[in-house]
Amino acid sequence: MLSKKTRYALKALVVLGKNFGGAPMQISKIASEEHIPKKFLEQILLDMRNAGLLYSKKGSGGGYGLVKDPAEIYMVQVLRLTGGPVALLPCVSLNFYQKCDECTNEATCGVRDVFVEVRNATLKILSETSIADVINREEILIKNFEE
Amino acid sequence: MLSKKTRYALKALVVLGKNFGGAPMQISKIASEEHIPKKFLEQILLDMRNAGLLYSKKGSGGGYGLVKDPAEIYMVQVLRLTGGPVALLPCVSLNFYQKCDECTNEATCGVRDVFVEVRNATLKILSETSIADVINREEILIKNFEE
DNA sequence: ATAAAAGACTACTAAATCTATATACTTTAT
DNA sequence: ATAAAGTATATAGATTTAGTAGTCTTTTAT
Numbered sequence: 503m504l505s506k507k508t509r510y511a512l513k514a515l516v517v518l519g520k521n522f523g524g525a526p527m528q529i530s531k532i533a534s535e536e537h538i539p540k541k542f543l544e545q546i547l548l549d550m551r552n553a554g555l556l557y558s559k560k561g562s563g564g565g566y567g568l569v570k571d572p573a574e575i576y577m578v579q580v581l582r583l584t585g586g587p588v589a590l591l592p593c594v595s596l597n598f599y600q601k602c603d604e605c606t607n608e609a610t611c612g613v614r615d616v617f618v619e620v621r622n623a624t625l626k627i628l629s630e631t632s633i634a635d636v637i638n639r640e641e642i643l644i645k646n647f648e649e
Numbered sequence: 650m651l652s653k654k655t656r657y658a659l660k661a662l663v664v665l666g667k668n669f670g671g672a673p674m675q676i677s678k679i680a681s682e683e684h685i686p687k688k689f690l691e692q693i694l695l696d697m698r699n700a701g702l703l704y705s706k707k708g709s710g711g712g713y714g715l716v717k718d719p720a721e722i723y724m725v726q727v728l729r730l731t732g733g734p735v736a737l738l739p740c741v742s743l744n745f746y747q748k749c750d751e752c753t754n755e756a757t758c759g760v761r762d763v764f765v766e767v768r769n770a771t772l773k774i775l776s777e778t779s780i781a782d783v784i785n786r787e788e789i790l791i792k793n794f795e796e
Numbered sequence: 797a798t799a800a801a802a803g804a805c806t807a808c809t810a811a812a813t814c815t816a817t818a819t820a821c822t823t824t825a826t
Numbered sequence: 827a828t829a830a831a832g833t834a835t836a837t838a839g840a841t842t843t844a845g846t847a848g849t850c851t852t853t854t855a856t
Contacts (some may be wrong), residue, residue, distance in 0.1 A: 530802090557802060561802060562802070563801080
């Protein structure tokens with residue numbers, strides 16, 4: 503499961519994506535719109551700012567905005583940035599690799615082999631889907647929902 | 650990430666799969682072979698027995714064995730049985746569904762939509778791969794490894 | 797110049813979950 | 827009868843996650 507941190511980050515980026523090009527958006531606005539605890543969101547946005555994904559502006563009229571076009575921000579980036587595991591086993595993770603202590607020979611582990619496949623399938627989707635894609639999907643969903 | 654419980658369960662089932670048709674295998678043997686804490690493994694095997702996946706025999710010469718052919722036990726079953734989440738979001742899980750409290754309209758959530766896709770891809774692999782397949786994979790891996 | 801707005805940064809706490817261990821009991825083979 | 831092996835429940839310890847609190851800094855408006 504993804505952590506709340508990762509979930510909140512994705513939600514916030516979608517909101518900021520919709521706002522791309524406009525004036526910076528305040529944390530409290532994002533927080534109330536998306537039902538995210540404000541103080542928690544502060545930390546998350548800060549992380550993403552420090553990673554270069556967002557810019558921030560202090561003072562009156564300040565807030566957060568996307569640095570890049572939402573079409574260039576991929577979901578996998580957000581997962582990794584917020585520490586979300588893409589792989590289901592540590593020994594299969596590309597960015598957070600860790601040996602399984604119980605395993606004697608990783609190279610011949612059949613369970614691992616299956617989860618490499620799972621990781622590849624997941625990674626394919628998450629590295630092909632951008633925040634802009636998510637926004638597009640939402641528009642389609644809303645259309646279908648209203649019918 | 651999968652829990653250790655799930656990982657241990659899968660490992661144990663692979664060992665029991667290799668032993669299918671033979672005499673019951675003792676917990677302590679499985680535990681030492683796979684480097685799993687014995688007492689922890691006891692609980693896990695019990696769970697799987699209560700779920701009808703394993704049989705057990707008490708007393709001298711007792712132990713555990715698979716009830717069904719390893720070709721008929723699918724990885725997804727093991728994940729679900731040991732509480733492992735297949736989905737990356739609670740609102741996307743088929744067997745452990747839970748509403749995301751922050752979400753206002755699930756039906757039009759783009760993030761969710763993407764993770765439905767991820768779940769489907771994962772599920773496809775895990776519900777097509779049996780313990781017997783894992784054992785086969787291991788044989789292939791060993792062959793390639795020895796070359 | 798000053799006050800208010802808004803983010804930056806650090807620390808901490810509470811809750812949940814996971815992993816593992818301990819203890820006592822039951823069944824079965826010899 | 828005894829030893830081997832699983833059954834069952836409780837609990838402890840560790841780790842992670844989620845969330846809160848408080849203070850500091852920067853910027854804008856007046």
